[in-house]
Amino acid sequence: MPTNQLTKLAVPVGIVAIVVMLVVPLPAVVLDLLIALNITAALLVLMTAMFVHKPLDFAAFPSILLVMTLFRLALNVSATRLVLLHGQAGKVIDTFGHFVVGGSLIVGLIVFSILLIIQFVVITNGAGRVAEVGARFTLDAMPGKQMAIDADLNSGLIDEDEARRRRAEVHAEADFYGAMDGASKFVKGDAIAAIIITLVNLIGGFAVGVGQMGMPFSDAITTYSLLSVGDGLVSQIPALLLSVATGLVVTRSVSEQDMGSDIVRQITSNQMPLRIAGFGALGLCVIPGLPKLPFIVAGGLMLILSTRAPKPGAEVEKAALEAPVVSADTPELLAAEIQVDPLGLELSADMVDLVDTSRGGDLLDRVRALRRKIATDLGIVAPPVRTRDNLMLPSQTYAIMLFGIEVARGEAPSGTVLAIGDYLGSLPGQPTQEPVFGLEAKWIPAELRSQAELGGATVVDRASVITTHLAEIITQYAGRLLGREDVRMLTDVVKRTHPVVVEELTPAQLSLGEIQRVLQTLLDEGVSIRDLVRIFEALSLRATRTKELDPLVEAARTALGAAIAAPYLVDKTLHVITLDPQLEQRILESLRPGEAGQTIALDLDTSQALMNNLGQHVVNVENQNLRPVLVCAPQLRAPLRRLVHPIVPRLAVLSYQELSGAEQIRSEGVVTADRQLANR
Incomplete structure (x- = not known):
C-alpha cells in the first residue's frame, strides 16, 4: 500500500482501536506499551507546540487534543479492568505505585492531588480563559482584517491570489481559535474524569480485595490502592504535558522564531534587569541562616549573562547605523507620492458601513464584480477602484474620482433605499434624482421597501446605486482609462x-x-x-x-457591424432618425479638415435649426420608451457625431453600413434644416 494511503488510514484506524480498547480487555504487556506510547506522544505534542512559529502552524492541535484525551481515558479503563480483575496492571503502573511514591499510599495521594491542582486549577483554567478571549477577539477582528485585504486588493497592492491566501488565513485563524476554545474544555473534563476514576479505583479496589478476594485490609491497601494511585499518576503525567501544550499554543504570538529562542532572546536583551536580579540574589546572602552557595551561583550567573547582553537601545542604534540613509526627497519617494489613482471612490464617514462586512456591507465585493462586468461589456480591464473615507465630504455623500479629480457625486442616506417611479408622493422620504438616467426618485426608509414595490416603484439599495453610478462613470470615461x-x-x-x-x-x-x-x-x-x-x-x-x-x-x-447596432434594438427592430437628402448634401459640402478630423462648417442658423429639429425627434421617440439612433452616410458619421454629441450626448450616430444586425428598420423621423419646422 502506498505511503499516502497509510497516512490517510492511520488516524481513522487509531480512533477505532481506541474505541475497541474501551470494551476489549488488554494484556498487561500491551498496556505497558500503550502507556509508554501515550507519554511519548504527549511529550512530542509539547515539543511541537514550543517550536512552532505561530499557532496556525499547529492547526491540527485541537483534533490531536481530543484524540489524545480519548486515548488516555481508554487506557484508564483498561488499567482499571486489570487492577480490579487480576490485582496487577503491568510494570509501568506498578513502578509508579511503588517506586515513584516510595510505596506509600499517603505520599501517592498527595502527589496525585498536587498534580491535579497544577493541571486543573492553574494551567487548564488559564489556558481555557486565554482560548476563550482569543476566540472572541479573533472573531471581532475578522471584519477589519477582511476590509484591509479588500482595500489592498482594490488599490492594487496585492493580486487576487494573495488576497485569496490572506482571506483563507483569516478564516483559518478564526476556525482555529474557535476550535481551541472548545478543545480547552476537553482538558478540563479530563482532569475531572481523572479524579473520579481514581476514587472509583480506590473504592472498587477495597471492595474487591476485602469483600471478593477475602484479603486482609492492609494487603488490600498495599495491592489495590497503590495500583490505583499509580494508574492516576501514569495518566496525569501525559495529561499535564498536554495541558501545558494547550497553554503554550493559545498564548503563542506570531514570531519568526521558536518559543525557546524568543524567550531567551527577550529575557537577555537588556543588561539592567539581569544586573538587578544578580545583585538581588547576592544581597540575600547577608540574611543569617540562608545558605550562601546557591544564591552566589544564581546571582553570579545573572551577572555573567548581563555582560553579554546589549546595552539599552544598542540594537536600535546598530540598526540605525546599518540602515541606509534615505532622503525624504529622493526621486523614487517623490514619484511614489505623486502617483494618482485612475479610479477612486470616496465615502463620507457615516457611509463606512457599506464596506463593513460585519454589518452586512458588500460594496467592495460589488465593485470587484463591476470590474469583471466592465471587462465583459467593454473589453477593457478597468483599473482597481481605490476606496477610502473622506472626512471633508458632507454626510451621506460619496464622490467618484478620476485621476484625482472629482467627476461625480451622489447621496446615499443610511437606513434608506432608492425608490424610482412616478407615484412616490404618498411615501415619506427625501426627493432626489436617480444619478445615471436622471429619473425622479426618492430616498425612503428601508422598512417601506415592500410598500414601494407594491406601488409599482423600482427599489434599489444604496450599494447598488453607488455601483451603478460608478459603472456609468467608467463607461463614460472608458477611453481615458x-x-x-x-x-x-x-x-x-x-x-x-x-x-x-x-x-x-x-x-x-x-x-x-x-x-x-x-x-x-x-x-x-x-x-x-x-x-x-x-x-x-x-x-x-x-x-x-x-x-x-x-x-x-x-x-x-x-x-x-451588427455588434454596434445590437444595444439599440427593440424586439429586433432599430428605430432610426435620418437626415433630409438635401440637408445631408449640404453637410457633405460643408466638411472641412481639422486636427481632430473633419468638422461640419454650417452657418449658425442652419446648425441651430438642425439641432432643434433633431432634439424634437429624439424627445418624441424617447417618450415612446424607445432608443433612437441617427443614421447617415459613412463619410458623415464622425463629423456629425462631433456636432451632435455635445448637445444630445445620449444619441448614437451610426452609418448605413452598421445597420446589418437589425431585422427591421423603422423610421421615426427625418431631420431638416427648415427653421419653421424646427420652431414648431
Whole structure:
C-alpha cells in the first residue's frame, strides 16, 4: 500500500482501536506499551507546540487534543479492568505505585492531588480563559482584517491570489481559535474524569480485595490502592504535558522564531534587569541562616549573562547605523507620492458601513464584480477602484474620482433605499434624482421597501446605486482609462491566439499609440472593443492606405457591424432618425479638415435649426420608451457625431453600413434644416 494511503488510514484506524480498547480487555504487556506510547506522544505534542512559529502552524492541535484525551481515558479503563480483575496492571503502573511514591499510599495521594491542582486549577483554567478571549477577539477582528485585504486588493497592492491566501488565513485563524476554545474544555473534563476514576479505583479496589478476594485490609491497601494511585499518576503525567501544550499554543504570538529562542532572546536583551536580579540574589546572602552557595551561583550567573547582553537601545542604534540613509526627497519617494489613482471612490464617514462586512456591507465585493462586468461589456480591464473615507465630504455623500479629480457625486442616506417611479408622493422620504438616467426618485426608509414595490416603484439599495453610478462613470470615461500599458496587455492577449494578426498590424503598420487612439475613440462612442481580432484585421487592411484616425475608426466600426447596432434594438427592430437628402448634401459640402478630423462648417442658423429639429425627434421617440439612433452616410458619421454629441450626448450616430444586425428598420423621423419646422 502506498505511503499516502497509510497516512490517510492511520488516524481513522487509531480512533477505532481506541474505541475497541474501551470494551476489549488488554494484556498487561500491551498496556505497558500503550502507556509508554501515550507519554511519548504527549511529550512530542509539547515539543511541537514550543517550536512552532505561530499557532496556525499547529492547526491540527485541537483534533490531536481530543484524540489524545480519548486515548488516555481508554487506557484508564483498561488499567482499571486489570487492577480490579487480576490485582496487577503491568510494570509501568506498578513502578509508579511503588517506586515513584516510595510505596506509600499517603505520599501517592498527595502527589496525585498536587498534580491535579497544577493541571486543573492553574494551567487548564488559564489556558481555557486565554482560548476563550482569543476566540472572541479573533472573531471581532475578522471584519477589519477582511476590509484591509479588500482595500489592498482594490488599490492594487496585492493580486487576487494573495488576497485569496490572506482571506483563507483569516478564516483559518478564526476556525482555529474557535476550535481551541472548545478543545480547552476537553482538558478540563479530563482532569475531572481523572479524579473520579481514581476514587472509583480506590473504592472498587477495597471492595474487591476485602469483600471478593477475602484479603486482609492492609494487603488490600498495599495491592489495590497503590495500583490505583499509580494508574492516576501514569495518566496525569501525559495529561499535564498536554495541558501545558494547550497553554503554550493559545498564548503563542506570531514570531519568526521558536518559543525557546524568543524567550531567551527577550529575557537577555537588556543588561539592567539581569544586573538587578544578580545583585538581588547576592544581597540575600547577608540574611543569617540562608545558605550562601546557591544564591552566589544564581546571582553570579545573572551577572555573567548581563555582560553579554546589549546595552539599552544598542540594537536600535546598530540598526540605525546599518540602515541606509534615505532622503525624504529622493526621486523614487517623490514619484511614489505623486502617483494618482485612475479610479477612486470616496465615502463620507457615516457611509463606512457599506464596506463593513460585519454589518452586512458588500460594496467592495460589488465593485470587484463591476470590474469583471466592465471587462465583459467593454473589453477593457478597468483599473482597481481605490476606496477610502473622506472626512471633508458632507454626510451621506460619496464622490467618484478620476485621476484625482472629482467627476461625480451622489447621496446615499443610511437606513434608506432608492425608490424610482412616478407615484412616490404618498411615501415619506427625501426627493432626489436617480444619478445615471436622471429619473425622479426618492430616498425612503428601508422598512417601506415592500410598500414601494407594491406601488409599482423600482427599489434599489444604496450599494447598488453607488455601483451603478460608478459603472456609468467608467463607461463614460472608458477611453481615458485605456492607457498605453493596457493596449500592450490587450495586444499580447490577442497575440497568444492570433499571432499573425498582431504581427501584421504592429509595429509594421500602426504603433501602439495609434492603435490606442482608435480604441479610445471606439470606447468614447460607446462601442465595445472585445472583438479585438476583427478590429485589428480591419485596421491592418485600412492602414495600408491611410493612418488618419477617422478612416481607421470607420473601418473598425464597419468590421464590428451588427455588434454596434445590437444595444439599440427593440424586439429586433432599430428605430432610426435620418437626415433630409438635401440637408445631408449640404453637410457633405460643408466638411472641412481639422486636427481632430473633419468638422461640419454650417452657418449658425442652419446648425441651430438642425439641432432643434433633431432634439424634437429624439424627445418624441424617447417618450415612446424607445432608443433612437441617427443614421447617415459613412463619410458623415464622425463629423456629425462631433456636432451632435455635445448637445444630445445620449444619441448614437451610426452609418448605413452598421445597420446589418437589425431585422427591421423603422423610421421615426427625418431631420431638416427648415427653421419653421424646427420652431414648431
